[in-house]
Amino acid sequence: KHCFSKFEDGFLYCENNKVEDIFNSVEESPFYLYSKPQISRNVEAYSEALEGLDSIIGYAIKANNNLKVLEHLRKLGCGAVLVSGNELRLALRAGFDPTKCIFNGNGKLLEDLKLAAEAGVFVNVDSEFDLENIVEAAKSTKKKINVLLRINPDVDPQVHAYVATGNKNSKFGIRNEKLQWFLDEVKAHPNELKLVGAHCHLGSTITKVDIFRDAAVLMVNYIDQIRAQGFEIKYLNIGGGLGIDYHHAGAVLPTPMDLINTVRDLVLSRDLNLIIEPGRSLIANTCCLVCRVTGVKTNGTKNFIVGTGSMAELIRPSLYDAYQHIELISPPSPGAHASTFDVVGPVCESADFLGKDRELPTPDKGAGFVVHDAGAYCMSMASTYNLKMRPSEYWVEEDGSVEKIRHGESFEDYMRFFDGL
Numbered sequence: 240k241h242c243f244s245k246f247e248d249g250f251l252y253c254e255n256n257k258v259e260d261i262f263n264s265v266e267e268s269p270f271y272l273y274s275k276p277q278i279s280r281n282v283e284a285y286s287e288a289l290e291g292l293d294s295i296i297g298y299a300i301k302a303n304n305n306l307k308v309l310e311h312l313r314k315l316g317c318g319a320v321l322v323s324g325n326e327l328r329l330a331l332r333a334g335f336d337p338t339k340c341i342f343n344g345n346g347k348l349l350e351d352l353k354l355a356a357e358a359g360v361f362v363n364v365d366s367e368f369d370l371e372n373i374v375e376a377a378k379s380t381k382k383k384i385n386v387l388l389r390i391n392p393d394v395d396p397q398v399h400a401y402v403a404t405g406n407k408n409s410k411f412g413i414r415n416e417k418l419q420w421f422l423d424e425v426k427a428h429p430n431e432l433k434l435v436g437a438h439c440h441l442g443s444t445i446t447k448v449d450i451f452r453d454a455a456v457l458m459v460n461y462i463d464q465i466r467a468q469g470f471e472i473k474y475l476n477i478g479g480g481l482g483i484d485y486h487h488a489g490a491v492l493p494t495p496m497d498l499i500n501t502v503r504d505l506v507l508s509r510d511l512n513l514i515i516e517p518g519r520s521l522i523a524n525t526c527c528l529v530c531r532v533t534g535v536k537t538n539g540t541k542n543f544i545v546g547t548g549s550m551a552e553l554i555r556p557s558l559y560d561a562y563q564h565i566e567l568i569s570p571p572s573p574g575a576h577a578s579t580f581d582v583v584g585p586v587c588e589s590a591d592f593l594g595k596d597r598e599l600p601t602p603d604k605g606a607g608f609v610v611h612d613a614g615a616y617c618m619s620m621a622s623t624y625n626l627k628m629r630p631s632e633y634w635v636e637e638d639g640s641v642e643k644i645r646h647g648e649s650f651e652d653y654m655r656f657f658d659g660l
């Protein structure tokens with residue numbers, strides 16, 4: 240079951256709520272609309288897939304950092320993957336169990352590593368200088384840090400270059416030829432470091448589970464080598480990256496079950512605890528960006544729907560040429576003919592589009608439309624370009640009520656940055 244679907248009456252629903260009704264009751268535009276039950280169902284899909292394995296679902300907070308969303312994910316049993324001091328602070332505020340949290344990143348700052356040491360979260364080692372900083376953080380806080388080595392397995396994830404991370408020329412992780420140096424360093428710091436696992440993350444929007452299998456095969460071989468040197472490591476972290484069906488055109492994509500099943504035998508054969516770090520596949524399809532049509536225009540051979548949403552709230556189409564499905568929330572007016580439109584925002588540059596060459600009924604001024612799958616890497620990547628302020632977020636609860644889960648930003652909020660200067 241998916242939360243956003245068109246019913247027979249031609250209206251789009253979020254669970255059992257007409258999006259049109261919510262659209263009419265919310266004064267601002269655009270806004271993000273989530274289904275809370277869909278978040279639960281997505282976690283459930285992973286929990287079911289992981290049955291019979293020792294495991295941690297480390298939700299990648301970068302995908303969506305709404306506090307209410309985080310609290311909900313935490314209550315459902317998730318841990319968290321953090322890539323900055325502030326994400327770590329937020330995870331602690333949201334009540335995540337530190338022993339289910341992993342601090343990751345290629346440029347972690349010493350002050351943030353100290354915070355991680357105090358909190359007792361796992362820390363991924365990314366490079367020589369990173370290891371140096373981790374040792375220093377352990378010394379200054381007098382805490383022994385549980386570390387995983389982020390190994391760069393050089394497996395091609397077959398995705399857009401901007402979201403590929405596990406190939407040998409990437410800025411992330413440690414290449415295998417350096418592995419021994421890191422093991423020796425860990426051995427040299429028995430009071431500061433405890434090596435507990437190995438991590439890899441290949442990239443994002445991956446749609447073939449064989450890719451995860453290939454990486455996991457390499458990773459368990461590294462784990463065998465590491466164990467052969469007397470390290471008792473028990474965590475295999477295969478990262479995140481499972482893609483979702485952005486196209487809504489009936490393609491069958493691998494599920495969390497498919498992903499876990501492709502590595503299950505490897506995990507069991509080495510008696511490992513499996514950490515996964517899903518972001519997109521947990522949260523993307525739980526949310527739409529709901530926009531209003533400001534007007535329709537034609538220039539040259541192009542028809543445009545100009546709406547309230549833009550690259551400021553949803554940059555993925557501009558940045559990665561990503562496709563996100565767009566549809567009107569109500570049936571077209573009688574006589575409205577379908578055309579091919581570029582759906583664009585009001586931001587002053589031509590990179591500002593939400594969708595290109597979309598077949599849509601010509602909408603009336605003021606009509607509502609949605610951009611689907613906006614739960615991951617949309618609000619968390621939103622900017623205030625052109626002083627478009629970050630929008631409010633709402634969700635539909637289990638009982639069908641609509642609740643605001645984040646206030647939109649205002650012009651007054653912006654002016655506050657200059658108070659007293």
Ligand code: LLP
Nearest residue numbers: 299440443444479480481516517518519616
């Ligand atoms: N773990 C690590 C170490 C990561 O770097 C990432 C994402 C994840 C987990 C979660 O990956 P996911 O399951 O969400 O694919 N802004 C881009 C995506 C960047 C992904 C960065 N790393 C986009 O909008 O497509």
